[in-house]
Amino acid sequence: MKVLFIGGTGIISTACTALVAERGIELTLLRRGQRAADLPQNVRTIVADVADETAVSQALGKLSFDAVVDWRAYTPADVERDIRLFRGRTRQFVFISSASAYQKPIGHYLITESTPLANPYWQYSRDKIACEERLMQAYRDEGFPVTIVRPSLTYGDTQIVLAVNSWQKSYTAVDRMRRGKKIIVPGDGSSLWVITHNSDFAVGLAGLLGHEQAIGHAFHITGEEVMTWDQFTRIAAEAAGVEAKLVHIPSDFIGACIPDEVGSLTGDKAVSVVFDNTKIKRFVPDFGAKVPFAEGIRRTIAWFDADPRRKQIDDGADATWDKLIAAYESGLEHASRMFRS
Numbered sequence: 001m002k003v004l005f006i007g008g009t010g011i012i013s014t015a016c017t018a019l020v021a022e023r024g025i026e027l028t029l030l031r032r033g034q035r036a037a038d039l040p041q042n043v044r045t046i047v048a049d050v051a052d053e054t055a056v057s058q059a060l061g062k063l064s065f066d067a068v069v070d071w072r073a074y075t076p077a078d079v080e081r082d083i084r085l086f087r088g089r090t091r092q093f094v095f096i097s098s099a100s101a102y103q104k105p106i107g108h109y110l111i112t113e114s115t116p117l118a119n120p121y122w123q124y125s126r127d128k129i130a131c132e133e134r135l136m137q138a139y140r141d142e143g144f145p146v147t148i149v150r151p152s153l154t155y156g157d158t159q160i161v162l163a164v165n166s167w168q169k170s171y172t173a174v175d176r177m178r179r180g181k182k183i184i185v186p187g188d189g190s191s192l193w194v195i196t197h198n199s200d201f202a203v204g205l206a207g208l209l210g211h212e213q214a215i216g217h218a219f220h221i222t223g224e225e226v227m228t229w230d231q232f233t234r235i236a237a238e239a240a241g242v243e244a245k246l247v248h249i250p251s252d253f254i255g256a257c258i259p260d261e262v263g264s265l266t267g268d269k270a271v272s273v274v275f276d277n278t279k280i281k282r283f284v285p286d287f288g289a290k291v292p293f294a295e296g297i298r299r300t301i302a303w304f305d306a307d308p309r310r311k312q313i314d315d316g317a318d319a320t321w322d323k324l325i326a327a328y329e330s331g332l333e334h335a336s337r338m339f340r341s
Helices: 011-022 053-060 076-086 123-142 171-178 198-208 229-239 251-257 259-269 278-283 293-305 315-340
Strands: 002-006 026-031 044-047 067-070 093-096 146-151 183-186 218-221 246-249
Touching (some): 044 053, 076 093, 123 146, 183 229, 251 259, 251 315
Parallel strands (some): 002 067, 067 093
């Protein structure tokens, strides 16, 4: 089987690249840069920027594939380009969407693939929804062979995921924990969530490649260990060798102070969600969420601890969180005095 990944070296896609290569699939990565040093030896690289449609078309020449996965499509314009590039060139086109596209606020805590797609809080999610709609139109109108995959919050050795953290420099939250500083948890910390290890996600994705019956379908591929944000945060702190000092701040308060957080919290992590993985298990029987968060986060923090150069701190985010905590606790104290008087 011949597979093309557009991208392939991100948090989720790295694990998928490794597993697909391990299974002996003929994998090619279309990337902007030269071959990464840590890629499996049997993975081919084509250098081109997918944003340059002409360059990509020339680089691909007459190549065709059994499956193409675009890890870097975010807007309807991106998928319009993909339809043009891969119409007649692939037997399956896998679009990486997002589980944040599901209905917010949710109508039912249990999320299935038939849950409505609607997110008024996050432009990222609305763009993913628009991409899905365009691709499904192409499937209906011309038989464009799309399969939609919706990851939820996914991590690996190089990424620490919590409800409030810096995505670019994710060691920041652990650094705060180890310095005895408070960690923000939205709401009262009791919202239920799942966090997915990238190696588990990879099993589901790899099983869908070349799967003709998956064409025209959407799947989410998520963890199944349902816990509260308090639990996730305390487990991460334990893996870091400290005790978490949690401060609970309502999501609307956080959003009022830091508008950029509205999408990620109100539009995603602040509400309780549980994902039903029945469908992906039916299509990919060997899929299962096998890496518990306690094990996965220990491995992740060990990766950061192995090299001090990896421990980059987002000073801007760190200072903003201090300011947010001070504002919330000051308001809380003031309100308490008002009611006591």
